[in-house]
């Protein structure tokens with residue numbers, strides 16, 4: 001604590017600020033609301049599958065430049081892909097290098113072609129004469145027999161390649177469920193049971209995918225291993241905080257060490273060790289059959305035929321949002337692309353930051369900055385990023401730079417206690433609205449939280465917007481916020497509030513780099529800095 005207070009002193013937070021209460025109550029809501037929506041759209045636009053592929057592949061005659069390396073095209077190109085966004089990625093790859101493409105197979109979510117077609121996203125669909133076979137599966141994001149069939153086709157294609165060939169692997173979120181290849185003797189049903197139990201017990205994506213990797217014939221680098229001696233280039237659209245290559249879609253092109261004790265520790269943590277099928281014991285007790293002894297003796301040689309390139313991520317989405325903010329006359333600050341942790345703590349952080357940017361007393365209480373910094377580890381934000389943000393907020397206000405647009409991304413979590421309809425973005429917006437409403441002095445902030453895939457939980461909305469008038473608005477319409485929150489019913493709440501005008505409904509976007517948060521903080525020109 002002492003350290004944190006000292007840090008806040010270092011940040012010059014002791015300015016005696018004088019705030020005029022009346023001035024702070026004025027709001028320019030509709031304009032901020034519209035700009036917040038435009039900033040979100042720009043974030044999503046910047047990570048559209050076809051756009052990120054276009055930005056990362058450069059074609060010069062028969063040369064393909066990617067990730068700083070050059071590959072020669074001699075009608076030697078093959079393609080596989082799995083994930084929610086790979087259809088759009090594949091369509092763009094085919095537009096760029098389709099003349100050298102021999103064959104491709106992609107595993108995509110059930111019904112996605114029809115949905116994209118219905119949303120008018122023809123640019124994300126393959127041409128009728130495409131050389132790529134599209135296989136749909138994994139209904140409700142769960143591995144199923146269809147996805148297993150796709151995984152088999154992908155494995156077969158990769159296994160038949162020679163050293164003259166180049167395999168492009170398209171990877172995006174949802175790829176784990178779309179590439180199920182249970183290591184024998186484990187059955188698909190058994191593997192599905194294990195992952196479902198882990199997910200229901202609250203395992204993180206890191207834990208879940210560590211287990212999935214250990215039980216698979218294709219994850220944890222094994223797909224790239226199958227393709228050897230062909231060159232492998234993986235284009236990855238990241239949906240995991242920090243973009244860990246070995247975890248996104250369980251890393252089929254990234255060699256990972258197989259450590260059974262790590263897997264057992266995870267199963268123990270969620271008290272699952274004693275309710276597992278015997279096949280799992282068998283899989284975990286022997287070295288992976290497809291990783292021969294030669295591989296283990298010379299691990300550094302295993303993947304020198306593989307190039308993994310992250311072509312889209314939450315960071316890129318935030319950068320695009322930031323550029324849009326500037327265009328709209330806002331002053332962007334990117335807090336972090338790694339916001340996680342319980343939605344209560346995340347909402348608290350935004351409440352504190354808004355309060356900080358607009359404190360009502362003569363001086364910012366050092367406890368305010370201290371509490372912000374203390375929350376950092378709980379919400380996945382580094383102290384350095386919080387300090388930088390606080391410092392910029394101080395500077396922007398001091399120099400009267402206008403409306404600030406605080407941007408962040410990541411994936412907070414909700415502990416479900418009720419049976420309502422909602423998602424983590426709508427629940428976060430609702431909780432931030434409560435924070436903003438409970439402030440004595442209104443900052444005039446508008447907050448937006450949205451899933452970049454366009455779908456927040458099992459709802460038709462991507463997220464919602466909110467501001468400090470939320471509580472008053474809800475009360476005047478007879479809506480009991482606490483009741484909706486207890487039942488995790490944020491979608492119903494926002495649908496009923498002012499005829500759903502606060503919902504964010506971009507429709508299915510065809511991409512996924514987790515969530516984007518934007519908090520627009522209007523200036524408070526009446527502040528005097530002495």
Ligand SMILES: Nc1ncnc2c1ncn2[C@@H]1O[C@H](COP(=O)(O)OP(=O)(O)OP(=O)(O)O)[C@@H](O)[C@H]1O
Pocket residue numbers: 141173174239413414415416419420421422423424427451453455456457458487488489490512
């Ligand atoms: N009623 C609800 N209220 C709040 N959050 C919910 C509710 N129902 C589900 N969720 C949360 O929504 C999340 C699942 O939503 P979603 O389908 O958007 O997942 P996702 O993690 O974005 O998946 P993907 O990464 O595959 O897109 C889970 O974290 C779950 O806790």
Ligand SMILES: O=C(O)[C@H](O)CO
Pocket residue numbers: 172173174175176177205209239240247248249250
């Ligand atoms: O498919 C998966 O494993 C998740 O979406 C994380 O990438």
